[in-house]
Amino acid sequence: MRFMLTAGVIALVLSGCAATSSDTPTTPFAVFPVGADVDYQLGGAYPPPPSVTVVTRDSLDDPEPGLYSICYVNAFQTQPGAEWPDDLVVLEASGARLVDPNWPDENIIDISSAAKRVDAAAKVTVSIDRCASAGFDAVEFDNLDSYTRSQDALTLDNAVDFATVLVVHAHKLGLAAGQKNTGELGTRGRDDIGFDFAVLEECDQFDECASFTDVYGDAVIDIEYTDELRRPFAQVCVDAATPASTILRDRNLSPAGSSEYVYESC
Numbered sequence: 001m002r003f004m005l006t007a008g009v010i011a012l013v014l015s016g017c018a019a020t021s022s023d024t025p026t027t028p029f030a031v032f033p034v035g036a037d038v039d040y041q042l043g044g045a046y047p048p049p050p051s052v053t054v055v056t057r058d059s060l061d062d063p064e065p066g067l068y069s070i071c072y073v074n075a076f077q078t079q080p081g082a083e084w085p086d087d088l089v090v091l092e093a094s095g096a097r098l099v100d101p102n103w104p105d106e107n108i109i110d111i112s113s114a115a116k117r118v119d120a121a122a123k124v125t126v127s128i129d130r131c132a133s134a135g136f137d138a139v140e141f142d143n144l145d146s147y148t149r150s151q152d153a154l155t156l157d158n159a160v161d162f163a164t165v166l167v168v169h170a171h172k173l174g175l176a177a178g179q180k181n182t183g184e185l186g187t188r189g190r191d192d193i194g195f196d197f198a199v200l201e202e203c204d205q206f207d208e209c210a211s212f213t214d215v216y217g218d219a220v221i222d223i224e225y226t227d228e229l230r231r232p233f234a235q236v237c238v239d240a241a242t243p244a245s246t247i248l249r250d251r252n253l254s255p256a257g258s259s260e261y262v263y264e265s266c
Helices: 007-014 114-134 146-151 156-172 188-193 209-216 231-238
Strands: 039-040 054-058 070-076 101-106 138-141 176-180 197-201 220-225 245-249 263-265
Touching: 007 188, 039 220, 039 245, 070 114, 114 156, 114 263, 138 156, 146 156, 156 176, 188 209, 188 231, 197 209, 231 245
Parallel strands: 039 054, 054 070, 070 138, 138 176, 176 197, 197 220, 220 245
Antiparallel strands: 245 263
């Protein structure tokens, strides 16, 4: 049976009050196998290479049958084309919506108060519900670090509070929950929020892999990109600091068969 997170529980968690285990029943979940070969398919779903046993896909795609499947949710910024009211996104002084400089079709969700976090969570959990009903095993929450692009409208503590309710909801649905990037969380991602694993981008490029493996051990996935490697990928793979589940992908995460497609695994 899948459990739904009620508005009362959302408000309780986001207000900073700890819910008891009886308030928030949790469905058993599993983290991906240690050292598994993974594939990261956000540019479009395709049959993964034969060695792959873990696949990440967008929340609007279906999981790969028979494999451990992670569902991508853009939890702290709006999805392109999604309708969000002005009072739930960060606004500039001019009244215009603040956008992510690298993704100008994404607005930064306003999670600056408990009331806003309740309303925002009600929208984001729809995607988490879809991940569970589609048959995914886990969910990763992207743009946790959007507070750093909020022109000081948001704080790390706001992000921690919001992430906590999303992880509670995921666990109630039987989904493991992954931290995306944001090494500045340190142990708070695991101990305060309740993340079970981490998904990183370019931890070798930025020499920060240990910031995550020190917290999550082998429950870490890293994606390096062809356009910004600081050394040959073979050297990345033999480095003891590199997570066991590390892959090399083209920047656009193109589907197999595309002229831009690149995939290698350690």
